[in-house]
Amino acid sequence: MCIIPIKTVDYMALVWLLFLHGTLWQTAFGHNRKEMGNDMGNTKSGVSSLSLDTWAVIVALALALAVKFDILKNVPW
Amino acid sequence: MASSTSLSQVESDNRLLNTLRIVPGVLLLAGIGYAGKILEHSVNAYAKAQHWTFPNIEYVLWAILIGLVISNTLSIPELFQPGIATYEFWLKLGIVLLGARFVLADVLKLGGISLGLVVIEITLSLALMTLLGRWFKLKPKLTSLLAIGSSVCGVSAIIAAKGAIDADDEDSSFAIAAILALGALSLFTFPAIAHALHMNDVSYGLWAGLGVDNTAEATAAGALYSDAAGKVAVLAKTTRNAMIGFVVLAYAIYWAGRGQAEAVNNKAAFLWKKFPKFVLGFLLVSLLVGLHTFSKGQVASLGNLSKWAFLLTFAGVGLRTNFRNMSKQGLRPFIVGALGEVLIACLTLGLVVGANRIWGL
Numbered sequence: 013m014c015i016i017p018i019k020t021v022d023y024m025a026l027v028w029l030l031f032l033h034g035t036l037w038q039t040a041f042g043h044n045r046k047e048m049g050n051d052m053g054n055t056k057s058g059v060s061s062l063s064l065d066t067w068a069v070i071v072a073l074a075l076a077l078a079v080k081f082d083i084l085k086n087v088p089w
Numbered sequence: 090m091a092s093s094t095s096l097s098q099v100e101s102d103n104r105l106l107n108t109l110r111i112v113p114g115v116l117l118l119a120g121i122g123y124a125g126k127i128l129e130h131s132v133n134a135y136a137k138a139q140h141w142t143f144p145n146i147e148y149v150l151w152a153i154l155i156g157l158v159i160s161n162t163l164s165i166p167e168l169f170q171p172g173i174a175t176y177e178f179w180l181k182l183g184i185v186l187l188g189a190r191f192v193l194a195d196v197l198k199l200g201g202i203s204l205g206l207v208v209i210e211i212t213l214s215l216a217l218m219t220l221l222g223r224w225f226k227l228k229p230k231l232t233s234l235l236a237i238g239s240s241v242c243g244v245s246a247i248i249a250a251k252g253a254i255d256a257d258d259e260d261s262s263f264a265i266a267a268i269l270a271l272g273a274l275s276l277f278t279f280p281a282i283a284h285a286l287h288m289n290d291v292s293y294g295l296w297a298g299l300g301v302d303n304t305a306e307a308t309a310a311g312a313l314y315s316d317a318a319g320k321v322a323v324l325a326k327t328t329r330n331a332m333i334g335f336v337v338l339a340y341a342i343y344w345a346g347r348g349q350a351e352a353v354n355n356k357a358a359f360l361w362k363k364f365p366k367f368v369l370g371f372l373l374v375s376l377l378v379g380l381h382t383f384s385k386g387q388v389a390s391l392g393n394l395s396k397w398a399f400l401l402t403f404a405g406v407g408l409r410t411n412f413r414n415m416s417k418q419g420l421r422p423f424i425v426g427a428l429g430e431v432l433i434a435c436l437t438l439g440l441v442v443g444a445n446r447i448w449g450l
């Protein structure tokens with residue numbers, strides 16, 4: 013259980029940090045997008061310069077944070 | 090100053106426009122996936138109400154079938170294409186979130202068994218596909234691409250290898266078409282064979298993860314059997330994916346040695362560049378769950394989010410499989426691929442049955 017209540021604004025700040033970290037990761041360790049061919053740009057959508065893998069990890073961690081801070085509760089299936 | 094401001098404004102507008110471009114296709118994926126879910130419930134409920142003995146057809150198969158029917162009978166407007174292309178993103182997102190449903194100890198145990206089997210599978214598959222390519226007199230680089238695609242991880246591996254061994258666009262299109270067509274066939278054959286052999290969930294999941302080439306198809310083939318089998322299939326396939334760098338590096342060195350590809354100077358950097366980074370995300374989420382960062386309810390929520398992401402993936406698998414386009418790529422690489430895949434499927438089945446006897450999976 014989280015002792016300090018974290019509000020949506022704090023959550024947004026954390027997600028922004030996550031995104032920033034993802035961008036830094038991509039710059040530092042990013043694979044060659046042309047060689048891997050699995051970034052959004054190469055799959056016709058052209059959303060960003062981040063690789064698909066980096067995006068997947070960022071969005072997954074953002075969702076995990078949202079679940080952790082009860083912004084997303086009892087997701088149904 | 091003014092021009093740089095207007096330039097960044099244009100870039101920002103383009104980014105927004107590109108983001109909006111994926112919306113129709115993503116909605117189509119979600120619509121098809123959800124229709125599959127509704128069909129699963131309604132068909133099963135109807136069959137039960139009528140007292141019919143009807144096999145439980147899972148949403149996975151419905152979503153794939155609807156996608157297949159649409160892509161092979163209608164012409165999908167260009168408007169939907171960017172969004173449909175995001176199916177691979179949903180797949181990777183689903184895999185990272187699936188880490189929540191694995192305790193790290195299970196990952197290490199099953200991953201360890203998978204790793205042993207993956208090494209054997211890759212070695213034998215590479216040798217087999219190389220032999221078949223030579224017998225059928227395929228071009229050497231096309232043979233290399235088919236061998237890499239069928240031994241490691243399908244399309245991603247072929248694309249990764251294409252640059253490294255300096256292969257033709259035509260060769261990689263051939264190899265990708267063969268791998269995709271055979272992946273689509275495996276969706277129907279693997280579960281049927283496993284049911285006939287009464288395989289348990291873990292054994293089947295391992296077999297699907299080792300025997301089906303493309304990650305999306307391996308995930309779907311596993312989920313078609315059972316939820317538990319789907320989990321194991323993803324783990325085995327992810328282990329296979331992690332080997333991509335080693336195999337591509339070996340081929341890059343081989344072709345560079347023959348003067349037909351660029352030499353690899355920094356091997357460690359090459360391996361890191363080719364390593365699928367989403368695997369790290371999967372392990373991180375699994376570790377966080379192992380450290381009790383999430384409550385039981387939250388873990389269930391993460392697992393369900395993973396299922397929603399896979400729902401969109403399965404719709405995408407059907408939508409991007411167009412048999413007409415695949416048939417245009419020619420028959421010979423397809424025959425070599427098909428022969429190789431059948432032999433690899435038998436081989437991996439033997440490996441899994443052997444592992445089951447030794448470790449009691």
